[in-house]
Amino acid sequence: MRVRLLFILFFLFINIKTSAQKNNYSVDLIPENLKTNANSVIRDQKDLIEIISISKVNIKNFKAITVFNKNGLSNIDAFEYFDKSRVVKSIEATVYSQAGVEIKKIKRKDFVDVSVAGDAGDITDSRVLHLNYTPTEYPFTLVYESEVETSNTAFLPKWYPINDFEESVQKSEFQISFPSDLGFKFKEINFEKDTPIQKKESVNKLIFSIENVESKKLEELSSYEFPYVIFGLDRFYLEGVEGNAKTWKDFGIWMNEKLLLGNDEVSEETKKKILELTSNTSDIIEKSKIVYKYVQDKNRYVSIQLGIGGWKPMLAKNVDRLGYGDCKALTNYTKALLKIAGIDSYYTIIYGDRDKKDLIEDFVSMQGNHVILAVPIDKKYVFLECTSQTEAFGFQGNFTDDRLALIVKPDGGEITRTNHYIDFDNSQITKGNIIVNDLRSISGNVQLKFKGNQYVYVSHEEFLTPEKLEETLKYRYSHLNGFTFNNFKVENNRDKVEFTENFNLSVKDYLKEINGEWVMNVNVFNQNSNIPKRYRTRKTGFKITHGFYDEDTIEILIPSNKKIIFKPEKIELENKFGKYLLEITILNDSKILFTRKLLLKKGKYESTDYELYRQFREQIAKSDNSKLILK
Numbered sequence: 001m002r003v004r005l006l007f008i009l010f011f012l013f014i015n016i017k018t019s020a021q022k023n024n025y026s027v028d029l030i031p032e033n034l035k036t037n038a039n040s041v042i043r044d045q046k047d048l049i050e051i052i053s054i055s056k057v058n059i060k061n062f063k064a065i066t067v068f069n070k071n072g073l074s075n076i077d078a079f080e081y082f083d084k085s086r087v088v089k090s091i092e093a094t095v096y097s098q099a100g101v102e103i104k105k106i107k108r109k110d111f112v113d114v115s116v117a118g119d120a121g122d123i124t125d126s127r128v129l130h131l132n133y134t135p136t137e138y139p140f141t142l143v144y145e146s147e148v149e150t151s152n153t154a155f156l157p158k159w160y161p162i163n164d165f166e167e168s169v170q171k172s173e174f175q176i177s178f179p180s181d182l183g184f185k186f187k188e189i190n191f192e193k194d195t196p197i198q199k200k201e202s203v204n205k206l207i208f209s210i211e212n213v214e215s216k217k218l219e220e221l222s223s224y225e226f227p228y229v230i231f232g233l234d235r236f237y238l239e240g241v242e243g244n245a246k247t248w249k250d251f252g253i254w255m256n257e258k259l260l261l262g263n264d265e266v267s268e269e270t271k272k273k274i275l276e277l278t279s280n281t282s283d284i285i286e287k288s289k290i291v292y293k294y295v296q297d298k299n300r301y302v303s304i305q306l307g308i309g310g311w312k313p314m315l316a317k318n319v320d321r322l323g324y325g326d327c328k329a330l331t332n333y334t335k336a337l338l339k340i341a342g343i344d345s346y347y348t349i350i351y352g353d354r355d356k357k358d359l360i361e362d363f364v365s366m367q368g369n370h371v372i373l374a375v376p377i378d379k380k381y382v383f384l385e386c387t388s389q390t391e392a393f394g395f396q397g398n399f400t401d402d403r404l405a406l407i408v409k410p411d412g413g414e415i416t417r418t419n420h421y422i423d424f425d426n427s428q429i430t431k432g433n434i435i436v437n438d439l440r441s442i443s444g445n446v447q448l449k450f451k452g453n454q455y456v457y458v459s460h461e462e463f464l465t466p467e468k469l470e471e472t473l474k475y476r477y478s479h480l481n482g483f484t485f486n487n488f489k490v491e492n493n494r495d496k497v498e499f500t501e502n503f504n505l506s507v508k509d510y511l512k513e514i515n516g517e518w519v520m521n522v523n524v525f526n527q528n529s530n531i532p533k534r535y536r537t538r539k540t541g542f543k544i545t546h547g548f549y550d551e552d553t554i555e556i557l558i559p560s561n562k563k564i565i566f567k568p569e570k571i572e573l574e575n576k577f578g579k580y581l582l583e584i585t586i587l588n589d590s591k592i593l594f595t596r597k598l599l600l601k602k603g604k605y606e607s608t609d610y611e612l613y614r615q616f617r618e619q620i621a622k623s624d625n626s627k628l629i630l631k
Contacts, residue, residue: 025141026100027066031212034168038215040065040072042163043141045172049157054182055237059148059157066141075167078144079130081116085239086150093131096141103140106131153182154238154366156231161197161210163226165218173209176231180204183234183246187363190227197227216540220533223543223604232365238311245364248406252413259312260347260408264336266320271340278341284377289393291337292384299333300324301387311366313347327352327371330386334373346374348383350405350418356545358404361415372400374407374416381407383418390459392494397456398546423547423578423601426452430525430552436630438559440511440518443504446525446554450499453546459499462492473503479527482508511630518562518630522584522594526552527624532614538607544577547602554594555587558630564592566629573620577601577613582623592628 025043034041043064050058065076082088091111095104108129116126133142159174178184186206191197200207208229216224234246241258244250277294278287302324313332319325325333331347338345351357352370359367373384382394391397402420406413432446450458461469469488477483488503511518521527558564564586573580581597598620605613 024100025064025066025096025143027098027139027141029100030066030170033214034170034212035068036214037166037217038072038168039069039166040067040075040164040168042167042169042172044170047157047159047174049174049176049231051153051156051176051178051182051184051233053179054153054233054235054242055151057150057153057156059146059150061144061146061148063145064141064143066139067135068139070138072167073135075164076131076133076142076144077163078111078133078142079128080146080148081126081128082148083126085152086148088129089147089149091129091146093133093145094143095133095135096143098137098139100141106133152236152238153233154236154243156233158231159208159229161195161208161227162213162216165222166215168215169210169213171209171211173207174229175205175207177205178233182236184231185234185363186229186231187360188227188229189360190225192227195227219535219538219540219542221542221544221610222540224540230360230363230365232363234364236366238366245366247412248364248415249412251364252406252408253411255347255408255413256410260332263313263315263332264339265315265317266333266336266340267317270320270337274337274340284343284375285382287341288338288343288375288377288382288384291334291341291343292386292393295330295334295337295386296389296391298323299330300389301330302326313371327387331371331373331384334384334386338373338375344376345384346376347408348372348374348405349408350400351403352399354398354545356401356403359406359415361404368406370400372396372405372418374405381416381419390463390492392455392459392492392497395455395494395497398453399456401453421452421546423599424549426454426546426548428454428526428548428550430550430554432525432554434524434554434556436511436518436520436556436558436562438561439509440513441506441508442510442524443506445502445504448501450501451497452548454548455497455499458501459492461499461501462490477525479529480507480510480524482510516631517565520628520630522554522556522568522592522626522628523552523582523596523624524554524594526550526596528598528617529621529624531618531621532610534614535610538610541605541607542610542613543604544600544602547578547600548598549600550596550598552594552596556592556594558590558592560590562630563589564628565631566627567592568623568626568628571619571623571626573616575612575616576605576609577603577616580616580620580623582626584626584628596624 030041043066046062048060052058067073078093080088080091091108093106094102097103111129112132113127113129116128161172162169196210198209232245236243236245244254277290281287314325314329316333316336319329319333335345335347349368350370350372351368373386374381375384383396385391385396396419400418403418404415405418407416429449432444434442434444436442473485474483485503485505491500511520567584571582578600583595585593587593
């Protein structure tokens with residue numbers, strides 16, 4: 001009996017050892033160079049995409065990933081979307097220990113099934129199965145497998161050989177097969193000479209692969225963009241509708257005819273209202289402003305992912321009746337109302353994000369994640385953000401500015417660049433008067449004017465409660481201990497796209513007393529303490545996505561029994577990144593003028609420029625902390 005038991009134990013040990021060796025999921029088998037600075041390592045990844053016909057795609061995914069810490073959990077990506085046209089045929093996962101021993105099997109029923117709706121206001125028929133796994137130890141390896149079938153060929157999976165900073169790749173392969181009559185195409189994005197990507201092409205098959213890529217460390221302000229490959233078809237299928245993406249002209253015609261045409265009916269009551277509101281002017285801009293304001297006052301934004309893959313706008317008459325819609329619906333509704341007023345406008349597809357992203361101009365396909373409206377006025381386009389109830393007419397802000405977009409016209413699509421704001425346009429102008437009293441406290445009044453992208457950050461203040469407003473200002477001026485304010489007034493000039501704040505303030509014990517002398521930081525309102533991180537060897541380039549201009553002029557009145565015994569010298573800095581000026585002018589024995597100007601230029605810069613930029617910001621932070629001494 002004992003011999004038999006020993007035999008069984010030996011057999012089990014051999015099986016476990018053999019299984020671990022077969023799967024190669026022991027963490028010890030990962031090369032040391034791939035573990036360095038890595039939160040996770042892709043051990044093996046295989047994506048198999050089979051385009052069977054214009055209306056059928058089969059997608060198989062296999063991914064083995066070793067996670068070293070909680071920062072690597074987000075790289076697991078074990079989820080699948082599904083709806084009436086996308087079926088999850090299988091989905092499962094297996095967890096292995098550090099030694100490569102299986103410790104948990106996760107079946108389909110263990111995946112969480114939830115709606116894609118982000119909140120209660122979203123409307124969608126899409127759902128997602130996702131893995132909700134909490135590890136008991138690190139490191140561990142998770143193997144994820146799934147198979148999905150969809151009738152939509154408008155959106156084909158992309159290949160991202162490297163998914164994230166601080167993630168290494170041991171092996172990854174992407175294989176896609178396709179019929180020869182659909183106009184298959186692909187484009188390699190951000191491929192660099194030192195990226196070891198292999199490609200094999202045959203008549204109806206394409207294979208990309210990569211091996212042994214070390215993790216890339218995340219650096220502050222990095223402009224590095226990961227390589228990826230996009231795929232598409234000239235002839236595609238979207239929720240029962242065949243499409244044409246051979247040229248942007250063809251694609252625009254298809255989109256206009258299949259998604260927009262006949263979708264502009266509203267009630268007779270609304271028609272009469274629009275004609276009545278616009279009857280007193282023939283000016284296109286004024287009429288457009290009236291219609292835009294009408295839409296803002298009447299409707300609210302709700303995310304909707306119904307219809308043709310979430311791309312077909314809700315009927316204008318339904319928006320008219322319900323008073324809500326998503327970006328597609330509200331844009332189409334505004335377009336319909338402008339048509340009633342006799343104004344042409346065009347549905348425009350774009351990537352909406354504060355980190356600018358262009359549509360890929362030389363790759364015709366379904367792209368973008370947002371829709372705005374283009375109104376042709378005086379041989380240029382005015383772009384309208386139709387989801388906002390507060391946005392100024394024609395103002396885009398940093399969510400849709402300065403990027404390539406697709407304008408959909410009846411005679412075809414047109415790629416154009418949206419309006420951009422030069423650095424000086426994004427301004428914050430501060431003017432004020434400060435009085436220093438005998439108790440080392442300060443009081444006074446200040447006015448701030450915000451324009452361009454700086455307008456975006458404050459324009460919502462007109463709708464804040466007094467409590468929220470106080471919270472906002474105290475956060476902004478958190479460097480002022482004992483800060484209080486009153487008589488706060490705001491003006492939102494939507495015609496000029498300019499937001500103005502006026503308020504009175506007081507700060508107790510603002511000046512510090514040291515050995516009988518009073519020390520004052522003369523830069524009361526706009527202290528910039530942000531200094532970019534220092535790197536011994538900077539690897540990646542960096543970017544300043546949006547430039548800006550700040551100007552402060554503050555008159556400071558000091559007590560008559562005090563004299564200035566020290567003031568900072570004038571400081572001027574200028575280089576490729578911008579300009580900085582700080583100057584203190586003595587107007588008379590009891591009054592000084594503080595002047596500060598900072599221009600920061602947007603742009604992309606080489607890694608070799610980073611230390612110069614860091615020093616520039618360090619000098620600004622030091623100067624912003626300049627002291628005035630009174631006695």
